Amino acid sequence: MNDQSQTFRTSLLEENDGPGHNPTDNATMGELIAARFSRRGFLKGSLAVSAIAATVSPMALMLADDARAESKSAFTFEEVEVGIDETHHVAAGYDADVLLRWGDGIFADSPEFDPLNQTPESQAKQFGYNNDYVGYIPIDGSSEHGLLVVNHEYTNEHLMFPGIVKVVEGKLEVLPADQKRVDIEMAAHGGSVVEIKKEGGKWQVVMDGKLNRRITANTEMQLSGPVAGHDRVKTNADSSGKKVFGMVNNCSGGVTPWGTYVSGEENIHGYFIGELPADSKEAANYKRMGIPEGVYDWGNFHDRFDLSKDPNEANRFGWVVEIDVNDPNSIPKKRTAMGRFKHEGADSIVAKDGRVVFYLGDDERFDYVYKFVTTGKFNPDDRAANLDLLDDGTLYVAKFDVDGSVNWLPVVFGEGPLTEANGFQSQADVLIETRRAGDLLGATKMDRPEDIGPNGVNGKVYVMLTNNTKRTGEQVDGANPRAKNAFGHIIEIAEEDGNFAATKGKWEILLKCGDPSVADVGASFSTDTTKNGWFGMPDNCSVDADGRLWVSTDGNSPKETGRTDGLWAVDTEGGARATSKLFFRVPVGAEMCGPLMLPDMATFMVAVQHPGDGGEDWKPFGRPSYYEDLSTRWPDFKDNMPVRPSVLAITKKGGGKIGV
Ligand code: FEO
Ligand code: CA
Ligand code: CA
Numbered sequence: 001m002n003d004q005s006q007t008f009r010t011s012l013l014e015e016n017d018g019p020g021h022n023p024t025d026n027a028t029m030g031e032l033i034a035a036r037f038s039r040r041g042f043l044k045g046s047l048a049v050s051a052i053a054a055t056v057s058p059m060a061l062m063l064a065d066d067a068r069a070e071s072k073s074a075f076t077f078e079e080v081e082v083g084i085d086e087t088h089h090v091a092a093g094y095d096a097d098v099l100l101r102w103g104d105g106i107f108a109d110s111p112e113f114d115p116l117n118q119t120p121e122s123q124a125k126q127f128g129y130n131n132d133y134v135g136y137i138p139i140d141g142s143s144e145h146g147l148l149v150v151n152h153e154y155t156n157e158h159l160m161f162p163g164i165v166k167v168v169e170g171k172l173e174v175l176p177a178d179q180k181r182v183d184i185e186m187a188a189h190g191g192s193v194v195e196i197k198k199e200g201g202k203w204q205v206v207m208d209g210k211l212n213r214r215i216t217a218n219t220e221m222q223l224s225g226p227v228a229g230h231d232r233v234k235t236n237a238d239s240s241g242k243k244v245f246g247m248v249n250n251c252s253g254g255v256t257p258w259g260t261y262v263s264g265e266e267n268i269h270g271y272f273i274g275e276l277p278a279d280s281k282e283a284a285n286y287k288r289m290g291i292p293e294g295v296y297d298w299g300n301f302h303d304r305f306d307l308s309k310d311p312n313e314a315n316r317f318g319w320v321v322e323i324d325v326n327d328p329n330s331i332p333k334k335r336t337a338m339g340r341f342k343h344e345g346a347d348s349i350v351a352k353d354g355r356v357v358f359y360l361g362d363d364e365r366f367d368y369v370y371k372f373v374t375t376g377k378f379n380p381d382d383r384a385a386n387l388d389l390l391d392d393g394t395l396y397v398a399k400f401d402v403d404g405s406v407n408w409l410p411v412v413f414g415e416g417p418l419t420e421a422n423g424f425q426s427q428a429d430v431l432i433e434t435r436r437a438g439d440l441l442g443a444t445k446m447d448r449p450e451d452i453g454p455n456g457v458n459g460k461v462y463v464m465l466t467n468n469t470k471r472t473g474e475q476v477d478g479a480n481p482r483a484k485n486a487f488g489h490i491i492e493i494a495e496e497d498g499n500f501a502a503t504k505g506k507w508e509i510l511l512k513c514g515d516p517s518v519a520d521v522g523a524s525f526s527t528d529t530t531k532n533g534w535f536g537m538p539d540n541c542s543v544d545a546d547g548r549l550w551v552s553t554d555g556n557s558p559k560e561t562g563r564t565d566g567l568w569a570v571d572t573e574g575g576a577r578a579t580s581k582l583f584f585r586v587p588v589g590a591e592m593c594g595p596l597m598l599p600d601m602a603t604f605m606v607a608v609q610h611p612g613d614g615g616e617d618w619k620p621f622g623r624p625s626y627y628e629d630l631s632t633r634w635p636d637f638k639d640n641m642p643v644r645p646s647v648l649a650i651t652k653k654g655g656g657k658i659g660v
Contacts, residue, residue, distance in 0.1 A: 020365035071575030082563035086632035120183035128152030134594030143600035144198035151250035186217035217246035227336035252345035258386035264343030270295030274308035339434035351501035361449030400479035457547025487514030487536035544597035552592035612643035
């Protein structure tokens with residue numbers, strides 16, 4: 001979600017970019033600034049090499065020469081120029097084709113998109129709004145035929161609906177929603193499962209795909225795992241504490257080794273209104289999650305989103321949802337064993353012993369990095385045997401120490417401070433209040449943890465940390481080394497003995513983001529990085545089959561950085577480490593989401609989210625953007641079509657591996 005939106009969504013976004021909801025002093029008490037530089041950093045730049053030449057032996061000079069020779073980037077493409085305009089740009093020699101737009105039909109009987117006559121029923125049969133995570137589940141192992149799974153994170157009403165905006169003193173005022181608009185919004189949330197096929201080098205949607213599916217904020221789901229059936233998740237409509245309707249604010253996600261779609265519920269606080277009853281025991285729990293924020297009007301028409309009427313409903317959101325895509329009627333499961341917080345991604349990797357490890361970020365300032373390790377082992381020969389692996393496992397929260405070690409602390413009832421003395425009666429309580437458990441365990445307060453990408457090729461793990469301008473000088477620590485961290489950074493973890501399930505490892509900073517030519521910013525891109533190559537606000541990432549890292553960003557703006565968001569290729573190995581190149585950039589107002597290289601590396605899927613959301617800071621437009629006066633009409637550029645969030649398929653002209 002865009003961190004610097006100028007729109008009425010700002011109040012929701014401030015929860016991530018605001019003071020945060022973490023009241024503790026965790027990991028700030030040291031005040032030891034361990035500015036950990038990349039181990040190989042000193043060999044990277046020509047300056048460093050000439051400094052060595054002036055002072056050291058011929059042997060060292062030879063080593064420096066080797067380092068130079070090794071400094072070859074793993075990426076070969078001509079990088080895109082940064083900038084901003086109404087459309088997208090991809091590296092020369094590549095095509096970026098629109099595959100799925102908001103409103104596109106995904107069923108044989110889907111109605112045509114008619115933006116002036118939207119209905120909840122039509123939206124529920126069309127591709128939803130604000131595509132974020134994109135995953136791919138191959139059919140018969142193919143990279144040219146499979147299921148695309150896409151999260152629809154949230155809705156931008158001012159861009160979606162005609163006649164609901166007034167501009168007052170240069171600011172947008174959006175009319176409150178009526179029930180029909182609310183129900184369209186709810187249908188535009190959730191996720192899509194869409195069969196796609198590459199024919200003649202171009203990707204097509206298989207409209208009559210038997211597994212095609214829309215999941216919305218009303219889809220029946222099941223709470224499973226330790227929290228299922230607990231009193232704190234029983235509601236007026238559901239005395240079982242197991243049956244939930246819908247998933248909301250699904251930001252990033254993952255695909256499991258057994259071919260299911262997992263999806264993280266992030267900013268759930270914006271969907272709730274009203275005050276908790278005075279006798280409710282959930283006040284501290286909800287405060288820690290920022291609930292309610294009342295960004296959406298759903299609670300005016302659906303009592304379950306009003307805390308005064310249904311105080312427990314909010315405990316049924318904030319989970320990782322698993323969807324079995326092989327059965328379009330399967331009931332999605334909210335996997336409570338993986339904790340409740342503002343979930344970002346859920347990328348996974350099979351550990352040496354067969355257990356499966358999921359890396360999970362909690363995207364808010366001063367919140368935590370987690371991983372979940374299944375108790376059972378992945379069975380590659382029996383898909384059904386894996387289908388409930390996510391109900392049983394150990395959740396860990398990360399403590400990054402200044403000596404470069406990371407310890408994964410179990411978030412387990414009865415261990416350490418997670419006891420009755422601190423108000424937990426069971427593992428269900430611990431999971432419902434995962435953040436408070438992390439506080440008590442002394443986890444490290446991070447600068448907005450988003451996607452976390454394990455790399456099966458080199459055994460490392462990359463943690464995207466978007467930014468945190470509220471961190472003070474007293475609050476800096478080794479793993480979050482900059483006060484007022486406006487541009488974010490990327491941490492690299494090496495788990496002990498290359499075992500992703502290990503309970504400890506080592507960390508170092510791969511990159512401190514921002515403009516490296518401004519000394520005060522303290523960015524650490526390699527000197528080979530051009531003015532187009534540096535970026536700020538790392539958010540999502542994709543590790544490709546060759547183990548190369550691709551990073552997409554959230555929050556670049558012409559005012560802050562002179563550039564839009566985009567997709568950058570980042571070297572992690574050898575002398576080229578921390579070199580970055582721009583591969584794709586988005587239209588004005590958009591955020592770059594969903595980056596996904598397909599297994600054959602011949603297609604890169606990207607999701608352009610909230611295009612046209614903003615225009616004030618872009619000189620040629622210079623005013624707020626809304627349905628009747630849009631800063632771009634991407635991707636159709638037709639006067640009768642609004643701007644439409646879309647997924648694009650990038651391929652090399654003539655075919656072949658991307659970036660090679
Ligand atoms: Fe939806 Fe953390 O971005
Ligand atoms: Ca995002
Ligand atoms: Ca994100």
